[in-house]
Amino acid sequence: MLSTVGRALRNSSTPKTLFVGTRCASTEATFEVAQCKLHKLEQGPATTVTCTREDALKYYRQMQTIRRMETTAGNLYKSKQIRGFCHLYSGQEACCVGMENSITPEDSVITAYRAHGWAYIRGISVHGVLAELIGKKTGCAQGKGGSMHMYAKNFYGGNGIVGAQVPLGAGIAFTQKYLNNGNICITLYGDGAANQGQVYEAFNIAMLWKLPCIFVCENNGYGMGTSVERASYSTDYYTRGDYMPGLRVDGMDVLAVKEATRFAKDYVLKNGPLLIECATYRYSGHSMSDPGTSYRTREEIQEVRQTRDPITSFKQKLLETNLVTEDEMKKIDQDVRKEVNESEKLAIADTGPPLEDMYDHIYVQPEADFKVRTCDPVTMVASR
Numbered sequence: 001m002l003s004t005v006g007r008a009l010r011n012s013s014t015p016k017t018l019f020v021g022t023r024c025a026s027t028e029a030t031f032e033v034a035q036c037k038l039h040k041l042e043q044g045p046a047t048t049v050t051c052t053r054e055d056a057l058k059y060y061r062q063m064q065t066i067r068r069m070e071t072t073a074g075n076l077y078k079s080k081q082i083r084g085f086c087h088l089y090s091g092q093e094a095c096c097v098g099m100e101n102s103i104t105p106e107d108s109v110i111t112a113y114r115a116h117g118w119a120y121i122r123g124i125s126v127h128g129v130l131a132e133l134i135g136k137k138t139g140c141a142q143g144k145g146g147s148m149h150m151y152a153k154n155f156y157g158g159n160g161i162v163g164a165q166v167p168l169g170a171g172i173a174f175t176q177k178y179l180n181n182g183n184i185c186i187t188l189y190g191d192g193a194a195n196q197g198q199v200y201e202a203f204n205i206a207m208l209w210k211l212p213c214i215f216v217c218e219n220n221g222y223g224m225g226t227s228v229e230r231a232s233y234s235t236d237y238y239t240r241g242d243y244m245p246g247l248r249v250d251g252m253d254v255l256a257v258k259e260a261t262r263f264a265k266d267y268v269l270k271n272g273p274l275l276i277e278c279a280t281y282r283y284s285g286h287s288m289s290d291p292g293t294s295y296r297t298r299e300e301i302q303e304v305r306q307t308r309d310p311i312t313s314f315k316q317k318l319l320e321t322n323l324v325t326e327d328e329m330k331k332i333d334q335d336v337r338k339e340v341n342e343s344e345k346l347a348i349a350d351t352g353p354p355l356e357d358m359y360d361h362i363y364v365q366p367e368a369d370f371k372v373r374t375c376d377p378v379t380m381v382a383s384r
Contacts, residue, residue: 028052029321033256037248039239039275044247045263049255056323059101059254061332063093063311066117068340069126070284073116073133073147077288081348082133085160086147089117091283094310095218096121098257099186103265105154108176110169111188113148114218114282115158118188122155127343136350143353144361163189163196166215170202173213173273184212184265192223194237203241203273210272214264215241217275218251220282225295238277245271251280252310281308359383 028050036044051059070090076082089096092114100121103109111118119129124140132139133147140150151157156172159165169187176183193199194217206213217237221228228235238246245267249260257278264274281304285292292301305312318324359372359381371380 026053026322029056029318029323031255031317031321033253033259034250036256036260037236037238039236039241039246040243041245041247045249045256045260049259051255051323053323055101056318057328057332059097060311060314060318060324060329061336062097062100062121063254063314064332064336065126065340066093066096066120067311068336069120069129069343070116072130072340072344074284074288076130076134076344082147083135084146085113086133086288087114087116087286088282088284088288089114091304091310092218092220092251092280093117094254094257094314095216095251095278095280098254099216099261102258102261103184103186106181107183107265108154108156108169108172108185109188110156110165110172110185111158112162112165112190112193113158113160114190115148115150118158119150119152119155122152124150124152124155125343126340127346130343131347131350134347134350135352136347137353137357138347138350142357144357163193163199165189166193166196166199167202167205169215170206170211170213173206173211174209177209177211182269184214184268186214186216186261188216188218190223191217191219191221191228191235191237192231194219194240195232203244203275206273207244212268213273214261214268215244215273215275217277218280219277220280222282222286222292222295224286225290227295236277238275241273241275244273244275246275246277248277248279251278252308252313254310254314280310356381 030048030050033047033049035047038044067090070088073086074088077086096117109118109122116129128140132141132143132145132150135143135146137143140152148158148160166187166189169185173185176185189199219237223231234240238248247260250256260276264276267274283301315329360383362372362383366383370383372383373380
């Protein structure tokens with residue numbers, strides 16, 4: 001096993017330095033990331049990734065914010081502030097943070113119902129996410145969407161139907177190809193949805209039309225109550241596009257995900273769709289109704305937390321290369337805790353959407369006198 005010094009030498013380039021307080025810190029460092037497994041690709045993403053000090057602090061803050069936000073969401077659910085479904089993203093933070101930092105705000109993203117982390121990284125505030133979870137008017141969908149249906153500009157939300165977002169993502173990519181705007185769509189689904197027929201129908205049309213779409217299987221190891229090995233004959237999800245090229249990336253390493261996404265975006269703009277399997281892990285159950293320990297052991301979860309956690313492992317890399325200081329990390333932790341706590345208090349204190357808003361937003365531009373029939377067939381209400 002390498003010593004701390006040995007790991008630092010392996011992971012860092014000849015550093016550019018600055019002084020933080022009385023301590024010398026690097027302005028950038030180069031890291032080795034695991035090589036991706038490839039399918040129908042002669043060349044894959046680079047295994048050497050350079051990260052600046054500014055970016056390192058940003059990625060750490062983003063992942064830490066999502067982690068604390070999800071912990072808060074779990075507690076709000078247990079206290080019955082959140083009702084209905086709630087699927088937490090804890091453990092998978094490196095996936096959305098790595099991908100978002102290799103695309104632009106003009107690129108599009110659509111994902112499944114485990115959407116809180118993606119909603120935040122696509123521009124929705126912590127308050128906007130938590131308020132939506134609680135069903136408050138200040139939520140990103142005015143309290144009408146809840147956990148599974150959050151939206152922002154060029155973020156087409158979560159989808160409550162398993163796999164249904166995949167053909168929608170192909171449609172978004174078709175729009176971008178039609179407009180020739182140089183943008184892409186990242187279409188995400190889980191290992192459980194990987195066995196849905198509509199996923200492969202979308203693959204087929206995307207390949208036929210060479211759509212600029214990155215299909216991403218966030219493989220967290222388990223569907224609802226069962227492991228991937230018990231649900232799928234082939235667990236090499238990056239090969240399951242068959243005629244579509246694919247790659248498998250370590251979804252617990254934010255830098256590896258970022259580089260794989262950079263490679264994939266360049267590829268799909270030139271050649272058409274690509275499939276990424278992002279090998280990750282979820283700490284919580286499938287949803288809040290699933291304890292997550294009947295089909296896996298607590299020891300397994302604890303081992304992943306100790307050896308592969310995307311936040312603590314990234315923090316360790318940064319400290320070993322002197323890219324950041326311990327005090328800076330602590331300051332970020334404190335700031336994140338304060339932001340999430342304040343957002344939680346505000347969300348709880350907010351009011352819910354008024355009853356008269358129930359029938360609004362059915363059409364983008366409804367007629368002035370548009371009315372909707374309610375459960376009572378003779379009662380009609382105005383819709384805006």
